[in-house]
Amino acid sequence: PTPFAFGAPEFQPAAILSLCIVMLVLMTESSAGMLALGEICDRRADARVITRGLRTDGLATLVGPVFGGFPTSAFAQNVGVVSLTRVRSRYVVAVAGATLLVLGAFPVLGAVVSLVPMPVLGGAGIVLFGSIAVSGIRTLSEAGLDDSSNIILVAVALGAGIIPLAAPTFYAEFPAWAQTVLGSGISAGAIVAVALNLFFHHLGTRSRTAAPALKSS
Template identity: 60%
Template sequence: MTHRFRKSTAPADTPAPDPHPVDETLPPFKSFTSGLQHVAAMYAGVVAPPMIVGPAVGLSATDTAFLMGASLFTAGIATLLQTIGFWRVGARLPFVNGVSFAGVSPMIAIGKDRGYDGIAVIFGAIIVASVLGFLLTPWFSKLVRFFPPVVTGTVITLIGVSLLPVAFNWSQGGVADAPDYGSMRNIGMAALTFVIVLALRKLLRGFLQQIAILLGLVVGAVVAIPMGMTNFDAIRNADVVGFPSPFHFGAPQFEIAAIVSMCIVMLVCMTESTADMLALGKIVDRPADERTIEGGLRADTLGSAISPLFNGFMCSAFAQNVGLVAMTGIRSRFVVAAGGGILVVLGLFPMLASVIALVPLPVLGGAGIVLFGSVAASGVQTLATAALEKGENALIVAAAVGVGLIPIAAPDFYHAFPKDLLVVLDSGISTGCVVAIVLNLAFNHLGTRPEPETLTPEKEQVAVH
């Protein structure tokens, strides 16, 4: 008796489709070095807020150093939540999270000269604001339709432009009161690093070209040693192992005024993170939809809620790492997850964290000019697709950029305004984003006028005829 079998219509050796570059896993060494480059790009930004807040609230140098280690540890946890995620938490994009600069001024106002009690009140306010933010994410993420290219391009450009003064400050030495601040030696070291990074990008190929920023930082740090610009005290005084023990500064305390202030900061952070996710989605060719933004905001807010447990501050997106993804072309989220793992390890081993701290600020500044400039360039590329010749789109960009540049060009412009408003007004990214959203809503959504959109080749052909 014969049996007939139906042949499969698909070849037996049909290869599985290649994963999207965002979901691609790279070899271990490449993942580690690329992740380390992300850590190097964000390190100064993570430790700067605790370096500023600690002394302002009256903490000792030892306690301030403890805050810095805790900030690295919690930034790693928040980054893992974003890149790996679980359930509906995490954007699952190469998205780096760290301590938000938006909260520095409010936290100083809350805890000024109060020591441990001030830190406890700050942590209590962050917990409440983060939990409320987590609950708001389903509604906040629906705002994605109000972020077309004319808005996202404007915000991305402002992110890059707003970050450039940070690189300029690092290039001068980072501490305005220092005797050598703005010296020819500091600026010369920054200029040398700037040239090294550009030369490496031009001369190298393949993977080495992709980690040009990291290589530039290493070369710059080595050159700085014989010039006496490297401070080894961080290594000498660092503990080998140091776990950020929960509630090191005492149980969190809850005060209404502090909670309101940090809720405003949380809304600012969520707005900036939304813009960053939209920008990153375009860069990695996986546009961030409503669900992606919702997951990303959940990771932001959950990471921020967990952070005070380990003595860390509010976490949000790091725009400089968005620029690094654009510059290197490495789009794997698992590379950034490796960077998150490195941050956790650095938080557990202060001795290792101090090694990265050996890179002088002028060296970071020279590399940062290239890095942050890449963010602004990405924004310009996005604006090129925004049909600026249609409707009032050019006016939207002009007004938003103009308002967004006020805190950069005139830092004391809003000095007479209430301190709570300064949380938003002193951030060019936030004010520019708000202006762009409101004007886009007024010109392109309200009334009967159709919303201007980017012309596709097919639509261009119809328009011609």
């Protein structure tokens, strides 16, 4: 890899704003991955763990484009690998990362990996993505779905997240910045979930009625 192969970096306000939105999307995805991984490893990811993970993502995103890469985030499929293999050692992760660095520096070695048949990768992908979905369902089961407002929140957020996959041209007539945000199911679902959570649980009559009980406790 050649540093700055595409030329010296430029700092354009519109591009910076767009990439900030993209980074929010990646941070949302990484946070979800860390929470799911904490559930699998029986070690809940608290604010400190998520903060350190996002800082690592930011550092990787800063270094990656120097060598022609893209913004980097925690790869959700790896959460499925941990769930299937039950291998939780950080040393295994470190060795795997070093192996990827070697494969990236020597394309001939990377070509050997590409010889793995696609049906094999497809079969493994079904199990990996399915395990990620199960982890998400297990997390949702603790979200108090006996409350009707929470059911509406989850339903609408899931619907917003599925729209970019089910109808890729749904946002075709929207402004470019809106397509950047809403074109990703993760970001669209996260924005809807946060907005509805604020509406249902932090604004209006519910927040006013909950305040005295919180104060008395």
